[in-house]
Amino acid sequence: MKGIVFVKFNEFVEELWGEEFWDTLLDEAQLSSEGIYTTVGTYDDEELFTLIGLVVEQKNISPKDAQFAFGKWVFKELLNAAPAGAHNFKDVFEFLHAVQDFIHVEVKKLNPDALLPEFEFLSETPNTLTFLYQSPRNLCYFCEGIVHGLAEHTGQTVEVSQTECQHQGDSRCVMEVVKV
Ligand code: HEM
The missing domain is CATH 3.90.1520.10 (H-NOX domain)
Structure with a gap:
């Protein structure tokens, strides 16, 4: 998936829950990109699913609500x-x-x-x-x-x-x- 989606997901999470929470997600996710996203890059879809999965777990919301x-x-x-x-x-x-x-x-x-x-x-x-x-x-x-x-x-x-x-x-x- 294109980097813009990852960069915006990062901004979305930080706007809602702060920079520290994003850092916690990255620590847990152990992504091969290490979460260093640029809008021009392209990254593995799985990284987005992993990050959404962690938000779902830690904030106790449904995958549907998180994606929506x-x-x-x-x-x-x-x-x-x-x-x-x-x-x-x-x-x-x-x-x-x-x-x-x-x-x-x-x-x-x-x-x-x-x-x-x-x-x-x-x-x-x-x-x-x-x-x-x-x-x-x-x-x-x-x-x-x-x-x-x-x-x-x-x-x-x-x-x-x-x-x-x-x-x-x-x-x-x-x-x-x-x-x-
Ligand atoms: C405002 C104009 C829009 C632009 C510039 C735009 C652009 C993009 C880009 C760059 C991606 C990521 C592609 C990738 O990761 O490889 C994307 C994905 C997506 N777009 Fe749009 N989009 C627009 C409007 C919309 C609208 C209105 C909808 C809803 C009906 C929509 C539905 C989606 C969905 C669901 C995806 C996720 C990929 C997938 O489902 O396979 N987009 N779009």
């Missing part, structure tokens, strides 16, 4: 790093289409080693959008959080749920976003 909170927090940071043009999308549904058709495509062009999810849009009405979240990294709860961060950015209120989820034994993850 990080996703919600990180959206504004992704937007800062987004290709020019990403700021033009003012509606959550429009933005989600743009992530699949344009934003992640540009991210991949600039960073060929980026590993991005694929969204397949299944249905859309003025208030409800459903799409398939496809990624071998299975970060659907992180994705739910990012959609909430996105709605904060557009000034809309949404409910995000999964009508099917691989973590619940289903064969795929179907995200449902409802404008309320």
Whole structure:
């Protein structure tokens, strides 16, 4: 996974629980990178899962809540790093289409080693959008959080749920976003 995700996870943890807690995580995690991340680097996905796992253990929260909170927090940071043009999308549904058709495509062009999810849009009405979240990294709860961060950015209120989820034994993850 790209370094920006690790650098932002570091900032997220320090903002919530302080620098000392981050250092404790690194001591416990024994990572091959030693936790020295740069935005331009690329690191083993497992390092992120190890760090999230330790937060879950030490702060007694669920993996779902940890991924969701990080996703919600990180959206504004992704937007800062987004290709020019990403700021033009003012509606959550429009933005989600743009992530699949344009934003992640540009991210991949600039960073060929980026590993991005694929969204397949299944249905859309003025208030409800459903799409398939496809990624071998299975970060659907992180994705739910990012959609909430996105709605904060557009000034809309949404409910995000999964009508099917691989973590619940289903064969795929179907995200449902409802404008309320
Ligand atoms: C603001 C514009 C956005 C930018 C610049 C952006 C960029 C990125 C980058 C750089 C990564 C890391 C890739 C890697 O580690 O190799 C990533 C991952 C990801 N992005 Fe985006 N993204 C944006 C918006 C979104 C939105 C709105 C969603 C939610 C629907 C989303 C969902 C995800 C997910 C779930 C991942 C984790 C990787 C995975 O699931 O396989 N992104 N994105």
